[in-house]
Amino acid sequence: MRLRAPVVPPRRRFDGPVTTIEARDLRKRYGRTVAVENLSFTVKPGVVTGFVGPNGAGKSTTLRLILGLDSPDAGCALIGGRPYRALRTPLRSVGALLDAGAVHPGRTAHDHLLWLAQSNGLPRRRVREVLDLVGLGSVARRRAGRFSLGMRQRLGIAGALLGDAPVLIFDEPVNGLDPDGVHWARHLLRGLAAEGRTVLVSSHLLSELADTAHHLIVIGRGRLLADASVADLLADASRRHGGQRPSLEQAYFDLTRAAVEYREAGSDAR
Numbered sequence: 001m002r003l004r005a006p007v008v009p010p011r012r013r014f015d016g017p018v019t020t021i022e023a024r025d026l027r028k029r030y031g032r033t034v035a036v037e038n039l040s041f042t043v044k045p046g047v048v049t050g051f052v053g054p055n056g057a058g059k060s061t062t063l064r065l066i067l068g069l070d071s072p073d074a075g076c077a078l079i080g081g082r083p084y085r086a087l088r089t090p091l092r093s094v095g096a097l098l099d100a101g102a103v104h105p106g107r108t109a110h111d112h113l114l115w116l117a118q119s120n121g122l123p124r125r126r127v128r129e130v131l132d133l134v135g136l137g138s139v140a141r142r143r144a145g146r147f148s149l150g151m152r153q154r155l156g157i158a159g160a161l162l163g164d165a166p167v168l169i170f171d172e173p174v175n176g177l178d179p180d181g182v183h184w185a186r187h188l189l190r191g192l193a194a195e196g197r198t199v200l201v202s203s204h205l206l207s208e209l210a211d212t213a214h215h216l217i218v219i220g221r222g223r224l225l226a227d228a229s230v231a232d233l234l235a236d237a238s239r240r241h242g243g244q245r246p247s248l249e250q251a252y253f254d255l256t257r258a259a260v261e262y263r264e265a266g267s268d269a270r
């Protein structure tokens with residue numbers, strides 16, 4: 001089914017607290033596999049920050065550590081200076097889309113969001129608001145099990161927006177969206193940042209972020225490779241390529257070339 005592209009609402013200045021996401025010397029290993037090693041960065045409000053790296057770089061692990069779904073072996077992850085598990089109203093503090101498939105297939109889109117809203121003390125009216133915002137208003141009473149991948153993705157985005165949080169984290173948000181949907185999602189993410197929110201978007205495909213992100217955090221083999229604005233990354237790459245104008249993709253390949261293989265603990269003396 002083809003959904004009408006939802007209208008991105010006019011910008012409003014977000015008047016909630018200014019909040020950052022911080023990773024401080026994060027380390028996580030699974031057996032001999034290094035997932036994340038000495039990883040530190042700060043994600044600031046007002047811009048879309050892309051979180052990129054090759055497959056197996058440690059992006060999902062980092063997001064799970066930030067969202068308190070896993071515990072680090074060392075270091076810490078903070079949202080507004082607190083670990084996720086210490087947040088008193090988590091969904092009002094941080095909205096996240098990690099796995100769009102994590103919806104009971106027998107529940108309607110409306111009931112899924114209502115359940116989320118009620119279990120987080122959020123007003124019922126937010127359900128209708130976010131359904132309209134993501135363009136699912138007309139299929140609100142349809143069971144999520146009958147949704148296409150793109151519709152499930154929109155439902156996941158709706159869940160992340162439910163708490164009107166100052167911090168938003170999206171893992172592969174355009175996965176399964178058609179070109180209209182991708183265009184809409186880009187505007188949505190940029191709009192949320194323009195409202196003054198902190199927006200972190202993870203992807204293993206730079207092309208998905210090239211027109212969206214203002215700033216990039218690049219990781220490979222669990223380590224930080226770059227934490228810079230898109231403009232600075234392009235300027236650096238241009239210097240490396242003798243003044244030519246390389247694409248952002250070329251800049252990314254330069255950074256990640258040596259980091260595309262998985263690594264076991266102790267197998268690399270870097």
Ligand SMILES: Nc1ncnc2c1ncn2[C@@H]1O[C@H](COP(=O)(O)OP(=O)(O)OP(=O)(O)O)[C@@H](O)[C@H]1O
Nearest residue numbers: 030033034035054055056057058059060061204262
């Ligand atoms: N629960 C786990 N048990 C064992 N190894 C794990 C576990 N979770 C992640 N890993 C390993 O940690 C490394 C980092 O994985 P992670 O999923 O965080 O990377 P990613 O950057 O999200 O990759 P992708 O882009 O493919 O989703 C990989 O080598 C992965 O196999």
